[in-house]
Amino acid sequence: MRLLTFTTGPDAPERLGAETDGLVLDLALLADRAGVQLPHDLLSFIRAGEAAQQTARELLGLAAADRPAGAVHRLEDVTLRAPLRPGKIIGVGLNYVEHVEESSRSLDTDKERPSRPVLFSKPATAVTGPGQPILHNADLTTQLDWECELAVVIGRTAFRVSEEEAYDHIFGYSIVNDISARDQRRSGQWFFSKGQDSYAPFGPAVVTAGEIPDPMDLDLSLRVNGVTKQKSNTRHMLFPIARLIADISSGVTLEPGDVIATGSPAGVGAGMVPPEFLHPGDTVEATVERIGTLTNPVIDAR
Structure with missing residues (x-):
């Protein structure tokens, strides 16, 4: 299933839907008509x-x-929102081999490959949905950067699970654009650099795990104003999904609806020669095979 959160107008409430063949079906209305119970939001x-x-x-x-009547909409007639507001967003740094190299050159990180996943967090307030703006505040950053990442959405509570058990705890997959203010890293800490409002564009849908036979073989790419900046495949992850879940859950309980942003391939703006960064008026498109494209404009937030 391709599950999404949508509205039908500016003041309309958010609805839980499923997309099929270019149509969005309102699952709550379908359930009411059938006389069955179904949660009305994706997290529930x-x-x-x-x-x-x-x-x-x-x-x-x-x-x-x-x-x-009213349960079926054309996709182009609805407004998509972030699929859900996660309890936790756990980011993974330096998880693609070529990105390790470019980061050591441009961001002063270690040139050696990490021996364990490099983890950081983004707050839920950083989440924004498809079509919603990425906020560029020039008082806080002149180095606003992009990172296209496969998002893993947890479906079952996971604590101290093995790599062999990891996939049993996944609900589905989506896209996170790990927006980063490169000049707001503070003594090696990334929270403010990566956690500001709008720095976690998320969506456009969550595709349930059964629809993606091998999440470790998905093409992903990112374009800025139509120009491709990133192009890779999830098979190039340094630490695969099962390892990430096992490592994180060794000390942190992963709960249903939590999101793991599994890391960015090479091609970030800071790694360009010369460096390139986002500015108001830009449009960013992050694409992951079988999931879709997450598009967001950049606006002046001052």
Whole structure:
């Protein structure tokens, strides 16, 4: 399933939907018509477990004649929002081999490959949705950068799980653009550099795990104003998804709806010669195979 959060107008409430063949189906309305219970938001849906997913699959299998009025929208007629507001966003730094090299050259990080995942956090307040602006505040940064990343959405509580068990705890996958103010790193700490409001564009949908046979073989790319800056594949991760989940859960409980941003390939702005950064008026498009494209404009926030 391709699950998303959408609205049908400026003042309309957010709805939980599923996208299929260019249509968005309102799962709550379908459930009400069928006389069954289904959570009305994606975070609650994830927490409800496999029973909710099975109910949703059955609803999506209904004939068109059994769909109530207002339950079906064309994708272009709705506004997509961030799929959910995670309890935790855990970022992974230096997780692609070529990015390790470019970071050591341009960001003064260690030139040696890390022996364990490099982890940091983004607050939930950093999340913004498809089409929503990335805020450029020139009083805080002149080095606003991009990073296209595969996002792993946790579906079951994970604590001290092994690599072999890791995939049993995944609900699905999405995209995070790990926006970074490179000149706001503070004594090696990345929180303010990566955690400001709008620095975690997220979406456009969450694709359930069963729809992606091998998340370790997905093309990903990023464009700024139509020009490709990043192009790679998740198979080039230094620490694969199972290792990340095992490492993080060794000391931190991962809960349903938490998001792991699995790291950026090479091609960030700081690594360009000369460096390139985002400015108001730019448009950033992050794409991951089988998931879609997450598009955000950059605006002046002052």
